[in-house]
Amino acid sequence: MMKGDLLISSMIERAERFFPKKEVVSRTMNGIQRFSYKQIGQRTRKLASRLDEFGISREDKIGTLAWNHHRHLELYFAVPSIGAVVHTINIRLAPEHIVYIINHAEDELIFVDEDVFPLIEATHQNLRTVKAFIVMTDNELPETAVPNVYSYEEWIASGDPDYQFPKDIDEEAPAGMCFTSATTGNPKGVLYTHRSTVLHSMSLAMADTVGASETDVSMPVVPMFHVNAWGMPYVGTWLGSTIVMPGPRFTPKLLAELIEQERVTMTAGVPTIWLGLLKELEENNYDVSSLRAVVCGGSAAPLGMIKTFEKKYNVPFLHAYGMTETSPLATVSRLKSYQRDLPEDELYEERAKQGILVPGLDMKVVGASGEVAWDEEEMGELLLSGPWIADDYYKDDRGEEAFIDGWLHTGDVCTVDEEGVIKIVDRTKDLIKSGGEWISSVDLENAIMAHESVFEASVVSIPDPEWQERPIACVVVHDGKTMTKEELFDFLRPQFAKWWLPDDVLFMEEIPKTSVGKFLKRALRDEVQKHYQV
Template structure:
């Protein structure tokens, strides 16, 4: 029996029209280092219409890809709105990829136009001659003449180009299942893989983001979007803000702790989102030079496990609650948020807050064992997390239907590569990434648990743990720690600090101290780089590998003994 409901497509053009009329006075504000450039949502609608006209004049039609190579700013939001609304596909290019990866994703997506921030011309210019499909580049926030144009490519200036066209556009009625945007994974293993979001998936994801059990986005909010717009739709913040009528605050290129704190002091955002490494730096800065942060009703942190000590420090010292979230590029990205159950407070609530969160109604999740069997949701059984839902990708993009990354999918489920538990009331707790969990002596060691325990030490700014081969135990953990200013390395003392926090057999013997833990293009600890450094394929700057010798622990391995930079200590 069919329903009697109207079949109105869930289109981002509808969302743009709504935001630019109903919430016309809401704003997007981009920080310049001293003040903000302000664009109302009414003006946003007009500028999006002009960009749609301009792109049409450049030959962009339905399904054509338009790349962006930009910071979080007003112009990037204009592209976020205009490109999908006109029926083209927005491809947000990760500006922190290696040059050859930028070439790969741009060619793989077949971008015909790329919008580039002028401050990024030094990064983009060397890559431009290698791009096979790009025919036009639009330079925003600077002089287009600064970008040399190779043969066959025309360079335009953003404001000059848009000024030629009217502030209205007849946006088409689109199939809600058609492509709206695409984003590539960060390429930590192999080539980056493309995920293509639909109008429908973005719309439903935005509705989820606005619920109180997710981000609770609402009219009157000022949302500080630190998470980059080139990564997983900026966690859905732009479209959620348009839907709710919340204003957006954009940091542009000013992403270090001190500029972020200056921005927060000026704009007083009520909500913010970024990866843990950003907030770790902000905490150090605000502890050293205190300022009021209580205007932040909530900070959502994801992309990597949030150290519990970081959560406690922000709440106890600065009155800012951190809400942990889990998701992936492949999940748009919201997959879980760690709001505690109603009626709990104190340590009972905190026990839920340090999980990855409760899985929402639209996302189905299961745990699968090594033999492929589904495991119980009892908070104890540990297996690989698999998910499916209306904003979860069913495949990776391949222009020739080559089945890229097919092993990441099983029977309609996305295999996340995360290992953890799910409780009976739907809370996800991740033990580790499948590739990062350390298998030692037939038992599992969670690198995440060790990292969280280490980062509770007051002398440690950052700590990453990774596994390396060991002839006796299969694998053993290695710690790469960045210490706070003025602190002398003491691996023995740090190991002793861990001794009452993890089982004795999990205590690391191998340590290195670095100025900064290497990061991926989206701010996560890059353990691939650390493994290469340990193996001797590359040398960490100013780092010495320290091996603590302890009874009952293997004291020699071929890879270790041949390292010329190794520093050994006698038994302690």
């Protein structure tokens, strides 16, 4: 068989060659802009040639502080295509974490959006390796005391639109870098290779996973600074999909409008995004009939939300699971052919699980006594391995705790049924141990959010002198709705054993979230414990 390296440059080259007329729809600070793949290809080559002229070498790190738009997409391809590493930085992290990440990665250049540039102004003196800052804007550069600041459009203007990407790059060479969200300690860096990125993109194109195709109008809502927007920009470009980039500081209203106006067929984001979109759909009229899939990951999706999308709006809901260390796609929840005639309650229970392992990966579920039985009862930690699973953290000895004997220890506790369907029960640190028995905060949260009056809910534990730990429910009620503790307890009692029920319900205006929209349980625990200390 012929030998050929799997390189990211081949993806943009395919889009240029076979889909030159297809579009990237990009929302920026100045409104909607449209580019053909021919134009994106030329701009990407100009950017690559300028990076080359600047002296960027193989495996140099190039940082981005940017939203989802066409310039960020060009960086996704230009940087790895010359052998460097595109380092997407989470703009929602604390400034001290952003400084740590840039210094730890040793970024040579930072490409930054104009509305994020004040962050650079506040931190640039602490950045040890950055040689220049390129501001991505259509407007004039802001006046600034930061040295070596350039305009992206002016910077690439002199680039070569016919620049040829080198072909001697090793497929195992690093191509991308993303840091974890840092719920505890400093963020941890994960490197992705050309090979891992291409193979991960192939997995997204499988009919039994996400089923990405040329016919899709794909809108990645998950940020491009978070695990490569789950790989959607890569697979979309490779296959010639129309890509809709929602741009800076979008709202549920904006997402609904883009879905309607651009006839979006597939979109992806975390549950809190889709809860916000549902609220917007409830309050205003939109045509979302073009959607063939809402892909949800990051944390468990509430059963009630899945039902609402599918039954009320006729929008198929696709539950997936992964993490920064898994590129991220690891499992997808799709009904098997013979499960489609299940009774409705059983059908939706299956849909709410995290599904089965994506082809190409391997898994184990390990408890205190070894691998657990596939009986949907015994719980254990999910372990993963495969060609797009990380094998270490970047220059960080904490990898010794997560990567052991060729397996990634995910920290997620799950059960597996007899057919291999995974149900994430909790994070190991979030399981609640009460009277020697385990309580799943995820199961309680999903049950609570099935109540029609509940907008968001999160369950955490507090210490208990008798039972060790007890669950407390934190609830945000829909605008215009009311709820009492007793109403919620009446709703939960038929679903759980008495000892599973929360000891209390705290009604809140908002539940704290991580930089990527997940519930931030560490901060929530602190709030709850302070509440009971008063």
